[in-house]
Amino acid sequence: MIFHEAARYAHVQAAFSETRTMYRKPPIILAQLLQQYRYWRGKILRLLDIKGRTAWLYSPDCQTHFAGSLHPESPERTEAIEQALRRSGLWLLLQKIEAPDVTEVQLARVHTRRYLNDLESRLPAQGQVQINDDTFLSRHTLQAARKAAGAAVKAVDMVMRKQAxxxxxAVRPPGHHAHADKASGFCFINNVAVAAMHLIAEYRLERVAILDFDVHHGDGTQDIFADDPRVMLLSSFEYPLYPFAEGELPAAAGRNPHIVNTPLKAGDGSQAFRDAVRNRWLPALEAFRPQFILLSAGFDAHKDDELAHLRLTEDDFEWLTKKIMLLANRHAKGRIVSVLEGGYHLPSLAASAKAHIGCLVKASPFF
Structure with missing residues (x-):
């Protein structure tokens, strides 16, 4: 009898213990759910906070510059980039900002008044006016160029003010071939130069770096900053190729010791490009300690671009962007503004720009 009672008691005790364990589980599950809720709530709030996101600067006016139906620098270039971003989902993560006009004061820091007046006087009522071998003015060219420069200025303002x-x-016409007093190579206003001088004049920065990875040398930018050691210019490019023929590549003349040219030869690909960045660019940047990094983002060094003969892929542009971002985090508080230059094969331009912008977007606190 006692044995049976003990067995029954043991059975009841086991059932009670199981019930008690069962009622312990919900608090554990609730704690896990609460942890997940807090995690995703934080992610969503950071996504909704546009100040932590990459800014996409654009202007409808930039699409009105038309150099001719056969000219490679076409409105379809920026459209191709936008469509690639939309398809990838990155488009939803960008804050879209329409560019203002650049001001006369901002232009005057880089370009001569005589040059700007000359461009104004040559604007055609219709069609195109040829400025030189490959550079054409149309009725809306200067308005497009002013918006492109205004976009670069607005972008640096947003980053400096922690609004992005x-x-x-995403602008055109491009700018890095534009000199202080002349247009060339599809370029009229030097967008990155205007942005760099704005940083120096308005924010009192002492060290601004411009990294130009377009397949063509940034000759206009080099000329503008040849005597200004506050600006570092790193330019990788195919040589010989426009703007230089064989034997024409000049040394970095002037008093600026921070101009680093890394010419590549036709057929060079990822290895040569990455070696140049590792061995020349990164050590120079570490020594310079830039407070802000501007990118002359040309994607025409891609192997599919028919205007040149280098063999880069979108992976190389992604690799470079990651390297630059790490360095910017060390020295420049992560401050980067990228300005479109070249890239004329639409599929490779779109893929390369998407890879590049994807890296910038992933600097957001959301990731």
């Missing part, structure tokens, strides 16, 4: 983590300026 970084920025990409």
């Amino acid at each position: 983590k970084n920025a990409f300026c």
Whole structure:
């Protein structure tokens, strides 16, 4: 009898213990759910906080510059980039900002008044006016160029004021061949130069770096900053190729010791490009300690671009962007503004720019 009672008691005790364990589980599950809720709530709030996102600077006016139906620098270039971003989902993560006009004061820091007046006087009522071998003015060219420069200025303002983590300026016409007093190579106003001088004049920065990875040398930018050691210019490019023929590549003349040219030869690909960045660019940047990094983002060194003969892929542009971002985090508080230059094969331009912008977007606190 006693044995049976003990057995029954043991059975009841086991059932009670099981019930008690069962009622312990919900608090554990609730704690896990609460942890997940807090995690995703934080992610969503950071996503909704546009100040932590990459800015996309654009202007409808930039699409009105038309150099001719056969000219490679066409409105379809920025459209191709936008479509690639939309398809990838990155488009939803960008804050879209329409560019203002650049001001006369901002232009005057880089370009001569005589040059700007000359461009104004040559604007055609219709069609195109040829400025030189490959550079054409149309009725809306200067308005497009002013918006492109205005986008670069607005972008650096947003990053400096912590209204954006970084920025990409989807603008045209490009700018890095534009000199202080002349247009060339599809370029009229030097967008990155205007942005660099704005940083120096308005924010009192002492060290601004411009990294130009377009397949063509940034000759206009080099000329503008040849005597200004506050600006570092790193330019990788195919040589010989426009703007230089064989034997024409000049040394970095002037008093600026921070101009680093890394010419590549036709057929060079990832290895040569990455070696140049590792061995020349990164050590120079570490020594310079830039307070802000501007990118002349040309994607025409891609192997599919028919205007040149280098063999880069979108993976190389992604690799470079990651390297630059790490360095910017060390020295420049992560401050980067990228401004579109070249890239004329639409599929490779779109893929390369998407890879580049994808890296910038991933600097957001959301990731």
